[in-house]
Amino acid sequence: MRNVLKILASVILIAVVIVSSIAAVFSYYIRCDLLSSEFYLGIAADSFYMEMVKHSIHLEFESQSSYVGIPVEVFDAALDDSQLHLMLREHIESAVNYLNGLAPYTEPEYPVELIRDPLYAYLEQTAKEQGTVPAKEQYAQIDLVALDSAALIQKYICVIDLNLVKDRTAFQSVFHYLPNSKDVYIPAILVTLGAIALLALLNGKDWRSGLNRIMTAFWLSGSILLVPMLALQITGLTGRLSIETGYFKFFVDSVLKDMNRYFLLWGALLFLVGSVALLLLKTVGRPAAKDSGFRPGEYSVNNLSDK
Amino acid sequence: MNTREQCPKPVRRSGTGKSIQLLIVLVPYLLFLAGLFVLSLGIFTWAENESILSVFITKRDQPVFMDLNGLDASGASGATPAPLQKETAVTEPDETLVVPFYYYGEQIGTISIASTEMSVEAYQGDLDTELRMGAGHSSVSLLPGQDGNIVFAAHRTSYFKPLQNVAVGDEVLFETTYGTFTYKVREIRILESDEFSLITKETEKEQLTLYTCYPFTYVGNAPDRYAVFCDLVESELNT
Numbered sequence: 001m002r003n004v005l006k007i008l009a010s011v012i013l014i015a016v017v018i019v020s021s022i023a024a025v026f027s028y029y030i031r032c033d034l035l036s037s038e039f040y041l042g043i044a045a046d047s048f049y050m051e052m053v054k055h056s057i058h059l060e061f062e063s064q065s066s067y068v069g070i071p072v073e074v075f076d077a078a079l080d081d082s083q084l085h086l087m088l089r090e091h092i093e094s095a096v097n098y099l100n101g102l103a104p105y106t107e108p109e110y111p112v113e114l115i116r117d118p119l120y121a122y123l124e125q126t127a128k129e130q131g132t133v134p135a136k137e138q139y140a141q142i143d144l145v146a147l148d149s150a151a152l153i154q155k156y157i158c159v160i161d162l163n164l165v166k167d168r169t170a171f172q173s174v175f176h177y178l179p180n181s182k183d184v185y186i187p188a189i190l191v192t193l194g195a196i197a198l199l200a201l202l203n204g205k206d207w208r209s210g211l212n213r214i215m216t217a218f219w220l221s222g223s224i225l226l227v228p229m230l231a232l233q234i235t236g237l238t239g240r241l242s243i244e245t246g247y248f249k250f251f252v253d254s255v256l257k258d259m260n261r262y263f264l265l266w267g268a269l270l271f272l273v274g275s276v277a278l279l280l281l282k283t284v285g286r287p288a289a290k291d292s293g294f295r296p297g298e299y300s301v302n303n304l305s306d307k
Numbered sequence: 308m309n310t311r312e313q314c315p316k317p318v319r320r321s322g323t324g325k326s327i328q329l330l331i332v333l334v335p336y337l338l339f340l341a342g343l344f345v346l347s348l349g350i351f352t353w354a355e356n357e358s359i360l361s362v363f364i365t366k367r368d369q370p371v372f373m374d375l376n377g378l379d380a381s382g383a384s385g386a387t388p389a390p391l392q393k394e395t396a397v398t399e400p401d402e403t404l405v406v407p408f409y410y411y412g413e414q415i416g417t418i419s420i421a422s423t424e425m426s427v428e429a430y431q432g433d434l435d436t437e438l439r440m441g442a443g444h445s446s447v448s449l450l451p452g453q454d455g456n457i458v459f460a461a462h463r464t465s466y467f468k469p470l471q472n473v474a475v476g477d478e479v480l481f482e483t484t485y486g487t488f489t490y491k492v493r494e495i496r497i498l499e500s501d502e503f504s505l506i507t508k509e510t511e512k513e514q515l516t517l518y519t520c521y522p523f524t525y526v527g528n529a530p531d532r533y534a535v536f537c538d539l540v541e542s543e544l545n546t
Binding site: 219243 | 330340343344345350352362363365419435438439463464465520523525526527528
């Protein structure tokens with residue numbers, strides 16, 4: 001009976017080690033990547049990303065240009081690289097602060113005058129060539145075009161547009177737990193260590209059995225993290241999302257690939273540590289009597305441990 | 308009897324025996340890994356094909372967006388649309404004419420006006436995507452051969468810029484994937500924004516309406532519309 005209880009307690013503790021170690025890995029991922037502005041800024045800092053954003057804005061400007069009769073070059077010239085980078089940084093920091101529950105979400109705005117001034121210049125130059133003077137209504141039209149263009153830029157800079165989702169119930173229910181989940185990793189690590197200590201105590205002097213159970217727990221945690229991530233990599237799902245907009249696809253792909261890599265790494269680490277330790281325990285330094293199949297006390301009439 | 312005498316003698320196991328023993332120990336671990344892998348693969352395959360997520364995932368061997376050109380109106384898969392046919396037989400548009408179904412962004416044909424050297428590709432739909440490629444067909448209007456108003460729009464700064472040089476009586480040739488239709492310009496009108504219904508209004512006779520924003524050189528959102536109304540003169544359906 002005592003042995004049964006001991007085995008039951010060991011199983012429960014192994015389960016606790018598995019759950020808490022996986023929770024720690026997840027929580028640390030949320031803290032370091034998912035809710036970290038540095039992570040997103042790292043993706044956005046890729047020159048390839050900014051080029052794609054500018055290309056998307058250029059395509060919108062082409063369309064705008066066709067409607068308003070202003071060459072697309074005039075719009076393109078109004079794009080200020082440093083301003084775009086600044087907006088992107090402001091946007092990411094604002095979105096991440098909101099997700100962390102630190103501040104309300106605000107969208108950065110592109111300074112309208114940066115677009116309006118070149119458009120005014122073009123209007124005046126065209127009027128001069130035609131020997132006319134621009135009418136007040138045309139200036140008003142240009143103001144509208146400049147506002148539209150600034151809104152277009154804002155649309156492409158705000159890669160995580162929280163205004164679209166932040167009032168939705170599904171988002172709110174996730175958002176409620178998100179800021180707290182990033183701090184779960186410290187209690188999760190403490191619980192893991194506690195469960196490991198209890199497993200060691202439970203097995204007393206039989207340190208091999210204790211270590212065997214601890215390493216089995218690590219091996220299982222590693223497998224649960226590693227194997228699904230390997231399957232995900234084999235199916236290639238992370239790179240096959242049907243997103244047409246290039247820069248957005250790049251952003252989402254980068255986030256998913258990072259997630260895949262992170263869990264693969266932690267899974268592989270736990271799996272390898274568990275595998276090597278278990279193999280060593282099963283092959284090296286086993287007592288000769290056990291190795292030969294002899295069970296001390298098994299055939300002894302004095303053995304009362306199970307009674 | 309002495310207890311020790313009851314104990315069996317220790318049996319020494321060979322190297323092969325040890326290997327087999329180790330293998331037997333490993334089997335449950337390997338089975339667990341295999342099970343976990345199959346389960347994960349199953350979940351991802353289900354997510355890819357059966358779940359709501361499937362709409363966000365593309366097949367590896369297909370482009371990001373499926374080419375819908377190969378589907379007919381019923382949605383059944385078929386061959387890609389035939390290129391513009393050159394061999395045609397002279398016919399009158401009649402009730403037996405079957406006009407193909409065009410998806411948004413699919414090319415219907417080419418509109419040419421020889422007098423202004425204009426040649427514009429015509430696409431189904433008049434959204435930004437189609438207007439970037441050429442003239443866009445208002446999908447609420449009809450198509451050549453359907454005895455009604457056929458409305459096409461394009462930008463005044465690019466594809467329909469030559470319309471400003473069109474004169475009444477000029478010939479407009481519309482080569483579609485199912486036939487060639489010849490029209491003659493009947494009327495050119497400059498319409499204000501509240502007169503837009505004149506462009507899209509239903510007609511009893513076949514009419515091709517080409518329109519763009521006006522004035523052509525206006526800087527800003529041009530307030531008016533420049534519309535060219537054409538009557539059908541001749542039609543040749545592909546054999």
